[in-house]
Amino acid sequence: MRSADYDVVVLGTGAAGLTAALRAAADGASVGLFEKAETVGGTTAWSGGVSWLPLNRHEQEAGIADDRETVLTYLDSLSHGLIDPDLAAAFVDTAPEAVDWLEANSPVVFETVRGLSDYHPEHPGGRREGRSVECPLFPFDELGEWAARVTRGYQLTGDIAMSETPLGRRAPDGVPASELARRRQRDERGCGQALVGRLLRGLLDRGVVPRTGCRGERLLVEDGGGRRARSTCGPPAASSSRPEASSTIRTSCGRSSGVRWSARSAFPRTPATGCAWPCGWAPRSAPCARRGGWRRSTCRSRGTASCPGR
Numbered sequence: 001m002r003s004a005d006y007d008v009v010v011l012g013t014g015a016a017g018l019t020a021a022l023r024a025a026a027d028g029a030s031v032g033l034f035e036k037a038e039t040v041g042g043t044t045a046w047s048g049g050v051s052w053l054p055l056n057r058h059e060q061e062a063g064i065a066d067d068r069e070t071v072l073t074y075l076d077s078l079s080h081g082l083i084d085p086d087l088a089a090a091f092v093d094t095a096p097e098a099v100d101w102l103e104a105n106s107p108v109v110f111e112t113v114r115g116l117s118d119y120h121p122e123h124p125g126g127r128r129e130g131r132s133v134e135c136p137l138f139p140f141d142e143l144g145e146w147a148a149r150v151t152r153g154y155q156l157t158g159d160i161a162m163s164e165t166p167l168g169r170r171a172p173d174g175v176p177a178s179e180l181a182r183r184r185q186r187d188e189r190g191c192g193q194a195l196v197g198r199l200l201r202g203l204l205d206r207g208v209v210p211r212t213g214c215r216g217e218r219l220l221v222e223d224g225g226g227r228r229a230r231s232t233c234g235p236p237a238a239s240s241s242r243p244e245a246s247s248t249i250r251t252s253c254g255r256s257s258g259v260r261w262s263a264r265s266a267f268p269r270t271p272a273t274g275c276a277w278p279c280g281w282a283p284r285s286a287p288c289a290r291r292g293g294w295r296r297s298t299c300r301s302r303g304t305a306s307c308p309g310r
Ligand SMILES: Cc1cc2nc3c(=O)[nH]c(=O)nc-3n(C[C@H](O)[C@H](O)[C@H](O)COP(=O)(O)OP(=O)(O)OC[C@H]3O[C@@H](n4cnc5c(N)ncnc54)[C@H](O)[C@@H]3O)c2cc1C
Pocket: 011, 012, 013, 014, 015, 016, 017, 034, 035, 036, 037, 040, 041, 042, 043, 044, 045, 046, 047, 048, 049, 050, 051, 052, 155, 156, 214, 215, 216, 217, 259, 261, 306
């Protein structure tokens, strides 16, 4: 058993964990960043890397008309009465600040994904573009040895940005082969890879080095408000090998951040009633939405490794 003290402990190295760790480190905290996988980036590294951050400065600079009430109206139209209005307002009020802070304090920069609409632009308050931003390509040679330690998925992890896919408008005829060859020289990556790469570079610059192969197990709350988190570092449990070590990590200021992924709280309900997901999971239909969560769809689609409901 080994023990270490940090002001802030972060479990997980997706966008949420990397951003939390970056903010804490920038505020002067000592940060322990732990990842249960052997590579960093989580689902974020597989993803399109498009962040829905309404009222961001890029939207405003592009002259796209939008305002707080319109955004809240849109979120309410998706909610089926389940989104907490106070949380929605807090998100809308701080999303522009998050963009500005990341751009001022890390290698993260954003740009509007031109041509990418809200999921439901036809809803009240919906917009045809402006609220979604992404990071430009990031040269992974700037990550040194960490370049090979970022998770690669099977989709959207290559050398193009989301705005260069059919969802965006920047490259309607595809990216020329000569440009793709140029990008390979410095291992330039787009989509979720660009977001993870930039956040990771920002953390390494601040001396926060993720520890991979470390799974957070428990949050232990002590009398007096002190908190400890227990993690196991070593091969994943599914492996036949025994874990190398078990650590107890203390968060001396009593704050602790962890990753809790919940389909119930992460996704607004949609009126989907059939199998909207190729993996065989679907959001509950509206009549079932009161209980939230996910249900197995009745179709016979097979599961895949990227299934969000598994
Ligand atoms: C193909 C694809 C495309 C997508 N495109 C988009 C998009 O364009 N825009 C969008 O908004 N969303 C998109 N998504 C969804 C998006 O990727 C996720 O919602 C988002 O990445 C979640 O970020 P996160 O940081 O919360 O979690 P993750 O990125 O999944 O990170 C969680 C991390 O925590 C680690 N972890 C879990 N438990 C522990 C533990 N106990 N101890 C230590 N570590 C732990 C995991 O290994 C993982 O690395 C897409 C998803 C997929 C699969």
